[in-house]
Amino acid sequence: MEAARLHEYTEEMGDALSIDDIERPAVTHSDDVVVKVEGAGWCQTDNHIIEGMWTDYVDQDLPMTLGHENAGEVVEVGDEVQTVEVGDKVICHPVATCGECRQCRLGEDMYCENLAFPGLTTDGGFAEYLLTNERATIPLPNDVDPTDIAPHADAGITAYHAVKKAVDELNPGDPAVVIGVGGLGHIGLQCLDAMSAANIVALDVKPEARQLAEELGAHYTVDPTSADIPDTIADITNGHGAEQVLDFVGADETTGYAPDIVAPGGDHHIVGYGGHIHEPAQALVDGEFAYRGTLVGRYTELQELVRLVERGDVDLRTTRYDLSEINNVAEKLEHGEIEGRAVITPN
Known part of the structure; x- marks a missing residue:
């Protein structure tokens, strides 16, 4: 599959990421979920990751696929997954959590002691497919477009x-x-x-x-x-x-x-x-x-936000870009030339 990968930190956004052909992720754990990415929002944090600003806070192994605002269609699930099934349209909470540590049991998803953060610590959604887990996937109403709602996974x-x-x-x-x-x-x-x-x-x-x-x-x-x-x-x-x-x-x-x-x-x-x-x-x-x-938010808060979107109380202004345009998007955002949110459409 094609994926936009960061190979080295840089402040030059014009050629920051390369489009590589890498292996498609597959289910390896019983709670894994593979999503065909229909929309992945570009975030100012992506620019900061490219610049290396996050290296003092998290471990990052390069090369890495960026993209932490992801939504799309479920194409594969682990044996124990019950809340979503193949064919469901979902938005993905930015972190895949364990559900077992004390912070998870308190409902503080962002403080999970064993979290994986696609696009920040593991491969993200600027790719045709994304590996996440059941605890990170929220089914979308039938009338909500995954591409349009994707930036709500972090920005929202x-x-x-x-x-x-x-x-x-x-x-x-x-x-x-x-x-x-x-x-x-x-x-x-x-x-x-x-x-x-x-x-x-x-x-x-x-x-x-x-x-x-x-x-x-x-x-x-x-x-x-x-x-x-x-x-x-x-x-x-x-x-x-x-x-x-x-x-x-x-x-x-x-x-x-x-x-x-x-x-x-x-x-x-x-x-x-x-x-x-x-x-x-x-x-x-x-x-x-x-x-x-403010550190992103809880899984339940993303559910609540989806309800506001469904009711028409929150309208997200977006512009769509192909995966091949990804460095152009990075450059535009760096210069403040994007109104609302940019959404990458890998498929």
Whole structure:
């Protein structure tokens, strides 16, 4: 089968991956599932993997097939698989978990002590077929296209996971700020609108992104290049600040907003990453606010997100690309030229 493989880390996206002919995965364990990939979302994390940013956090053996936002049709299952069968359309949770460790039994899939993360630690879905397991596969409703929904396997669930935490702290009418209305942010904004009665303020440097934010439910849109963000948020919130901030950019500048825009006791959720947090400890003490990281999400949260999609509450903006165009996609995303999410179609 054909697969897009990373052979060495590089910052040159134009020829980062090679299309190799490799052996098709097959069932070897009783809970294995092989999926014919119909759609695999390209994520900013894929760019970071190519750059070698993840080597300090996980072990990676190159060459490796990237792609962790996967959906398609089940073509082979292990002897003990019961929840899906050949022919089912599925979306794949980003991690294949063991189900036996303490974290799995607590429902914290992302903390599984024995997880395999396709596209990050094992071969992923930028290929014609993907090997995963039963615990990672979620059957899709008949009217949901696997290609269109594929990016929800990471982008969607990550945005949903962050919003779900924020919504727990939001009362009707509370101000919430969404920073970045791109591939993740436009999903997060819709989830926030569907799951809360917050007053949503969207920040983005692109006029088209701010227009999209208005269409998706934002009550206010702000251009950070022409507005003083702390003053603007103070004006919108009558000096109180934002109860919850969802940062889908995660740059030094955006994480630095927190002391000046988060309300006392509020949270600044880090969803996008690449930057740093440079704040004196006293700033956190004085404002009693918190930075909260977001690591994808639980299996059950992906199920919940699929329900929102099925109801029409969350609309994913996607553009499809052939597997042969994969380095072009990497380059486009690196230069901020992709609106919404790019989806690779290997088959």
